[in-house]
Amino acid sequence: xxxxxxxxxxxxxxxxxxxxxxxxxxxxxxxxxxxxxxxxxxxxxxxxxxxxxxxxxxxxxxxxxxxxxxxxxxxxxxxxxxxxxxxxxxxxxxxxxxxxxxxxxxxxxxxxxxxxxxxxxxxxxxxxxxxxxxxxxxxxxxxxxxxxxxxxxxxxxxxxxxxxxxxxxxxxxxxxxxxxxxxxxxxxxxxxxxxxxxxxxxxxxxxxxxxxxxxxxxxxxxxxxxxxxxxxxxxxxxxxxxxxxxxxxxxxxxxxxxxxxxxxxxxxxxxxxxxxxxxxxxxxxxxxxxx
Amino acid sequence: xxxxxxxxxxxxxxxxxxxxxxxxxxxxxxxxxxxxxxxxxxxxxxxxxxxxxxxxxxxxxxxxxxxxxxxxxxxxxxxxxxxxxxxxxxxxxxxxxxxxxxxxxxxxxxxxxxxxxxxxxxxxxxxxxxxxxxxxxxxxxxxxxxxxxxxxxxxxxxxxxxxxxxxxxxxxxxxxxxxxxxxxxxxxxxxxxxxxxxxxxxxxxxxxxxxxxxxxxxxxxxxxxxxxxxxxxxxxxxxxxxxxxxxxxxxxxxxxxxxxxxxxxxxxxxxxxxxxxxxxxxxxxxxxxxx
Numbered sequence: 001x002x003x004x005x006x007x008x009x010x011x012x013x014x015x016x017x018x019x020x021x022x023x024x025x026x027x028x029x030x031x032x033x034x035x036x037x038x039x040x041x042x043x044x045x046x047x048x049x050x051x052x053x054x055x056x057x058x059x060x061x062x063x064x065x066x067x068x069x070x071x072x073x074x075x076x077x078x079x080x081x082x083x084x085x086x087x088x089x090x091x092x093x094x095x096x097x098x099x100x101x102x103x104x105x106x107x108x109x110x111x112x113x114x115x116x117x118x119x120x121x122x123x124x125x126x127x128x129x130x131x132x133x134x135x136x137x138x139x140x141x142x143x144x145x146x147x148x149x150x151x152x153x154x155x156x157x158x159x160x161x162x163x164x165x166x167x168x169x170x171x172x173x174x175x176x177x178x179x180x181x182x183x184x185x186x187x188x189x190x191x192x193x194x195x196x197x198x199x200x201x202x203x204x205x206x207x208x209x210x211x212x213x214x215x216x217x218x219x220x221x222x223x224x225x226x227x228x229x230x231x232x233x234x235x236x237x238x239x240x241x242x243x244x245x246x247x248x249x250x251x252x253x254x255x256x257x258x259x260x261x262x263x264x265x266x267x268x269x270x271x272x273x274x275x276x277x278x279x280x281x282x283x284x285x286x287x288x289x290x291x
Numbered sequence: 292x293x294x295x296x297x298x299x300x301x302x303x304x305x306x307x308x309x310x311x312x313x314x315x316x317x318x319x320x321x322x323x324x325x326x327x328x329x330x331x332x333x334x335x336x337x338x339x340x341x342x343x344x345x346x347x348x349x350x351x352x353x354x355x356x357x358x359x360x361x362x363x364x365x366x367x368x369x370x371x372x373x374x375x376x377x378x379x380x381x382x383x384x385x386x387x388x389x390x391x392x393x394x395x396x397x398x399x400x401x402x403x404x405x406x407x408x409x410x411x412x413x414x415x416x417x418x419x420x421x422x423x424x425x426x427x428x429x430x431x432x433x434x435x436x437x438x439x440x441x442x443x444x445x446x447x448x449x450x451x452x453x454x455x456x457x458x459x460x461x462x463x464x465x466x467x468x469x470x471x472x473x474x475x476x477x478x479x480x481x482x483x484x485x486x487x488x489x490x491x492x493x494x495x496x497x498x499x500x501x502x503x504x505x506x507x508x509x510x511x512x513x514x515x516x517x518x519x520x521x522x523x524x525x526x527x528x529x530x531x532x533x534x535x536x537x538x539x540x541x542x543x544x545x546x547x548x549x550x551x552x553x554x555x556x557x558x559x560x561x562x563x564x565x566x567x568x569x570x571x572x573x574x575x576x577x578x579x580x581x582x
Contacts, residue, residue, distance in 0.1 A: 128512040132577075148510050177510070190500040191511045195518035198489050200573035201554055205547045207576055209481040217580060219439050219468070220482045221419040226517040227486035231577040235570045242558055242566070253555040256496045257548055263492055264544040267533055275533070279526045282491035285498055286423075286522040289508060 004160070004167035005034075007071075012037040014070035015057070016085060018047050020130065020234075021102050022076030023139025026056050028172050031141045039066055047136045068092045072164075075101040078240040083112050090116040098161055100125055100168075104188065104237070105245040106152045106181035114154050121161040124152035124181060127174055128192070134234035142173070149174035152181040189248035196238055197253060199230035295451070295458035296325075298362075303328040305361035306348070307376060309338050311421065311525075312393050313367030314430025317347050319463050322432045330357055338427045359383045363455075366392040369531040374403050381407040389452055391416050391459075395479065395528070396536040397443045397472035405445050412452040415443035415472060418465055419483070425525035433464070440465035443472040480539035487529055488544060490521035 013035045015022045022040070029035050040060040042048050048060035059066065067073045067089055075082045075089070082103045089099060098121040103109045106124045113122040129147035131138060149169035153162050162178075169176040179187075206224075210216035242249050266274040304326045306313045313331070320326050331351040333339050339351035350357065358364045358380055366373045366380070373394045380390060389412040394400045397415045404413040420438035422429060440460035444453050453469075460467040470478075497515075501507035533540050557565040 128510055130512075130514065147512060150510070177506075179506070183506075186500075187504070187507050187510055190497050191507060191515045194496065195493060195514050197551070197554055198493060199518055199577075200570055201547060201551045202486060202489060203573035203576045204550045204569065205485065205543065206481050207572070208546060208550070209477075209543065213478070215468075215470070215474075216478050216482060219419055219441070219478055220580065221421075221438060223421065223486050223521050224482045225581050226520050227490055228577055228580075229517050230514050231573045233574065235567060235574050238570060239563065239567055243561065243563065246558055246561065250555055250559045252496065252500065253551060253558070255499060256492060257551055257555070259495045259499070260488070260492045260544060260548055260551075263488055264541055264548070267537055267544070268541045270534065270537065272530065272534065276526060276530055278495065279491055279529060281498070282494035282522045283524065283526050285494045286490075286519055289511065289519075290516050 002163075002167060004164040005171065007164060008035050008168060008171070011035045011071040012039060012069055014039040014041060014067045014073045016041040016064070016067070016073065016075040016089070017077035017081070018042040018051055018057070018136045018139075019076065020134050020136075020138050020143070021127070022074070023051070023056075023136040024141065024143035025074065025076060025102070025172070026051065027139055027141035028144060030056055032171055034171050035072075039070055041066055051136065064088050065092050068094065070094070070097060072098045072100065075099075075103070078237045079103040079105050079109065079244045080240040082109055083244075086112040086116065090120060093120055095119040096121065098123070098164060100165060102127060104192070104241045106150075106184045108244045110152055110154060110181040114156065118156070121158060122154055123157045123161055123165050124154075125165060125169075126150040126152070126184065126188070127169075127172075129174075132229055132232040134237065144169075144172035144174040147174045148177045150177050150179050150184055152179055152184055185245050186248050189245055189252045193242060193245060193249045194252040194256060196230045196233055197242075197249070198256070199228045202228045203231045293454075293458060295455040296462065298455060299326050299459060299462070302326050302362040303330060303360055305330040305332060305358045305364045307332040307355070307358065307364065307366040307380070308368035308372070309333040309342055309348070309427045309430075310367065311425050311427075311429050311434070312418070313365070314342070314347075314427040315432065315434035316365065316367060316393070316463070317342065318430055318432035319435060321347055323462055325462050326363075330361055332357055342427065355379050356383050359385065361385070361388060363389045363391065366390075366394070369528045370394040370396050370400065370535045371531040373400055374535075377403040377407065381411060384411055386410040387412065389414070389455060391456060393418060395483070395532045397441075397475045399535050401443055401445060401472040405447065409447070412449060413445055414448045414452055414456050415445075416456060416460075417441040417443070417475065417479070418460075418463075420465075423520055423523035425528065435460075435463035435465040438465045439468045441468050441470050441475055443470055443475055476536050477539050480536055480543045484533060484536060484540045485543040485547060487521045487524055488533075488540070489547070490519045493519045494522045
């Protein structure tokens with residue numbers, strides 16, 4: 001066991017938000033017996049009771065003040081909630097506690113982490129996994145398995161804290177990847193936020209086309225199911241994600257719209273050569289992934 | 292056993308094109324021992340040899356003239372190939388043979404079916420299933436299970452032929468759905484061709500954004516995987532599909548572009564109310580499907 005794993009083994013971990021991410025984290029830490037104690041800060045009383053009854057957490061409260069008892073504080077709420085909670089965490093946390101978040105955009109959060117009182121250790125994180133079902137009921141100890149676990153260290157992040165975060169990711173079965181916050185936000189705009197916006201808009205267009213025609217949705221098959229899956233994502237979480245990565249997402253959407261428009265134009269004029277080249281490039285690129 | 296199942300049981304079935312669809316049809320008919328003999332018309336010599344060696348078909352040839360020996364002729368090639376093959380099938384088929392196709396658009400094919408010599412029976416079909424892997428190697432006897440199997444009868448289609456097609460769909464484990472060809476083509480433009488175009492364009496945009504940055508594709512997770520899956524579809528098949536349903540697909544793409552533009556505009560101006568309403572509507576609609 002390395003130093004970081006040992007430190008975690010003896011640590012009290014506070015998880016803020018027992019949703020899909022935070023709940024899965026609690027389940028995984030418990031399953032691996034990776035830390036001494038798990039505290040949950042969760043506003044929903046049913047979730048708190050449920051998590052305690054299942055033995056997933058040792059203590060639970062709606063009050064962020066409980067974070068004062070923790071060596072490691074991990075915020076797993078939507079991005080704008082994290083931004084609001086961080087100063088309050090900073091006000092109650094122990095002098096040398098590690099503060100980490102799992103928010104899906106990182107630039108604004110990195111700034112908020114940087115504003116924490118200096119004795120605190122701070123690092124941003126974003127595990128690139130999820131499902132379209134939100135909440136503790138959907139939590140899964142294996143959620144992080146084989147996922148990329150992006151870490152966005154600050155200038156003030158010590159090598160010990162970074163090593164700790166890497167070890168945490170590995171204990172969860174994930175693959176730690178160190179990235180600058182700005183680069184992270186650009187990349188996820190294209191690979192995560194854009195696909196979400198496409199799926200949501202697909203539902204909008206399909207609903208428009210289905211007006212008075214139940215047959216349309218009745219005939220939708222696996223292709224539609226997969227392409228539209230992300231549309232079912234948790235709206236509050238996605239709103240926070242999009243609004244805190246606005247420039248990158250708008251930029252991706254504009255580029256996408258231009259490219260979709262070019263495809264529509266080629267089809268409209270029956271330009272088979274252009275169409276074939278675009279579709280072949282896309283097919284080749286896609287077949288080279290996930291194999 | 293109803294009359295139609297009995298007729299199939301004693302029939303020689305010719306399948307034109309042993310790709311994913313035709314190959315799966317051959318496998319399913321053989322597995323159920325649903326017909327007396329299966330003939331394949333397939334241009335690829337390896338596929339013919341492979342299908343014969345596995346006992347999936349009894350006879351195979353590259354020559355469409357072999358269809359003369361069949362009671363039922365089912366065309367499972369891409370749409371424009373079907374359009375080219377139908378008159379040739381009409382020239383060689385037995386007087387009262389049933390001619391059916393599995394093409395993914397139906398208006399142009401219905402016209403071509405209607406031009407067949409009158410003693411022939413004719414009906415269009417489109418099983419709404421598939422995978423992004425093409426070819427006989429990907430064929431699967433269970434491909435049609437639980438899928439909608441659209442039937443587009445012509446004015447000349449007899450009740451017996453329609454009953455036969457319905458029974459065939461049921462034998463494959465599919466759910467027969469009778470639709471007018473024009474309505475079919477409008478619906479699939481929204482639920483199948485639009486999602487394909489979105490997935491392909493997602494790959495184009497991601498490749499554009501990834502330029503010189505391998506990290507982007509390395510971080511793509513399940514959301515990207517599902518949203519982009521259809522981009523790997525067989526290009527020749529999809530080209531034929533899009534080009535024979537051009538007006539409907541262009542129309543769907545234009546509507547989609549407008550709606551995506553409206554989403555981008557709302558995000559760009561930070562209009563949370565509009566954004567929330569759009570995302571909630573999409574999420575609710577999507578959660579109501581596939582449950």
